[in-house]
Amino acid sequence: MTVGIERLAVYVPQYALRLADLAVARGVPPEKLTSGLGVREMAIPAPCEDVVTLAATAGARLLRAAGVGPDEIGMLLVATETGVDHSKPVSIFVHDLLGIGPRCRVYELKHACYAGTAALMTAADWVRAGRERRALVIASDIARYEIGSAGEPTQGAGAVAMLVGSEPRALVLGEQSGTHAGNVHDFWRPLDRRAAIVDGRYSVDCYLDALSGAFGAYREAERPRLGPAEALSDRLARLLYHTPFPKMAMKAHRRLVEVDWRAAPERWARVAPRLDDAALEAYRELAAPGLEAVARVGNTYTASLYLCLAALLEAEGTALAGRRIGLFSYGSGCCAEFFTGIVGDAVETVADAGVGRMLADRTFVDVEAYERLVGAGEAGGDPPADFAGEFVFAGLRDHRREYRRPGVLAA
Numbered sequence: 001m002t003v004g005i006e007r008l009a010v011y012v013p014q015y016a017l018r019l020a021d022l023a024v025a026r027g028v029p030p031e032k033l034t035s036g037l038g039v040r041e042m043a044i045p046a047p048c049e050d051v052v053t054l055a056a057t058a059g060a061r062l063l064r065a066a067g068v069g070p071d072e073i074g075m076l077l078v079a080t081e082t083g084v085d086h087s088k089p090v091s092i093f094v095h096d097l098l099g100i101g102p103r104c105r106v107y108e109l110k111h112a113c114y115a116g117t118a119a120l121m122t123a124a125d126w127v128r129a130g131r132e133r134r135a136l137v138i139a140s141d142i143a144r145y146e147i148g149s150a151g152e153p154t155q156g157a158g159a160v161a162m163l164v165g166s167e168p169r170a171l172v173l174g175e176q177s178g179t180h181a182g183n184v185h186d187f188w189r190p191l192d193r194r195a196a197i198v199d200g201r202y203s204v205d206c207y208l209d210a211l212s213g214a215f216g217a218y219r220e221a222e223r224p225r226l227g228p229a230e231a232l233s234d235r236l237a238r239l240l241y242h243t244p245f246p247k248m249a250m251k252a253h254r255r256l257v258e259v260d261w262r263a264a265p266e267r268w269a270r271v272a273p274r275l276d277d278a279a280l281e282a283y284r285e286l287a288a289p290g291l292e293a294v295a296r297v298g299n300t301y302t303a304s305l306y307l308c309l310a311a312l313l314e315a316e317g318t319a320l321a322g323r324r325i326g327l328f329s330y331g332s333g334c335c336a337e338f339f340t341g342i343v344g345d346a347v348e349t350v351a352d353a354g355v356g357r358m359l360a361d362r363t364f365v366d367v368e369a370y371e372r373l374v375g376a377g378e379a380g381g382d383p384p385a386d387f388a389g390e391f392v393f394a395g396l397r398d399h400r401r402e403y404r405r406p407g408v409l410a411a
């Protein structure tokens, strides 16, 4: 049975900060952020937004674009690191806001930045089991680090909604995947904290080790088997990575091709003397085209890999139709997965996730305004005049979170 992503839709908050401005305010050379990390801009949510409103806006846009009625959804999975309650799932608020009917399996998934992939794989298996309806998977996150910390320039926010079913015009998922898991303390967020604790440089090492494990496992399982001069990356038109900041994807690609080429002795003998140049060429061709949007949004944790996918299909989906791409997902803690998919032959009919339009319409704020927005937290309340989202977090009443559409007064 053919299963995969039928269509994607993205929502990114209206406000954005230029990293060159942040660099000046923090007294670091702008090139350290724009070139050292590769981030140019980062998205900042308004106080009336949280992961529920981000997810619901992406979900509403997706259902509308796909012409799919809420009753056609038999499973709703929302993946996030940024849950709003220790017990009540983000997904049930989203279920309500999207008007999805009661005949639906609904839950939230958490595993740092990996949960979006866990949700996608679960949904694909659910469809493969012969369900008649579609699954809606939404990855939604707000990446927060302490002001002034090393992680601060790698913040961001956004949500990606994916319709998973048996008519995958966007990406036909392969059935094989390579996984890697291990208990590491590279990034975590205790229950009483709003910002993550991160051992940043260690997290980069954990990410790369997990990539070697997951990609190595996938490579061994590849069929037809690879010859002694053949790299798995030769069979892929693009490679997408979980991207907390674009330079991470560059490091990841360098690791992947090294593992790939070393495993092919004839290839390795040829490439080893010029490894750096060859890896850079491969990065420019296979990985860099997928990074444009993430450089302008920042880290969206569990949505990051799928923001790359949505933007890639929007930018060059037609040229990639029928071609196979590789995807690597990493969640701190950690679990990682490498998998592949074939871009649908009719991808041009679904390759508009709204990324370009949204990025073009954003409002840039200065560092003072950014610090005010971060300081306000998720206060809830009325949306700003230029609000681009479809739902707002109105606030708490009797410890209950209340949501509404802008312009619609609470009952």
Ligand code: COA
Residues within 6 Å of the ligand: 029, 031, 032, 033, 035, 036, 037, 150, 151, 152, 154, 198, 199, 200, 201, 203, 204, 207, 244, 245, 247, 248, 332
């Ligand atoms: N011009 C250009 N590049 C510069 C520069 C300058 N003036 N100054 C520094 N750089 C480069 C460094 O060489 C380094 O590049 P490299 O990694 O290729 O060597 C890069 O900028 C980052 O600088 P560095 O000093 O190493 O680290 P940092 O203190 O800025 O922290 C992280 C980087 C990733 C550790 C930090 O952003 C972080 O903790 N992020 C959150 C965790 C995360 O995203 N982890 C990823 C795996 S999940």
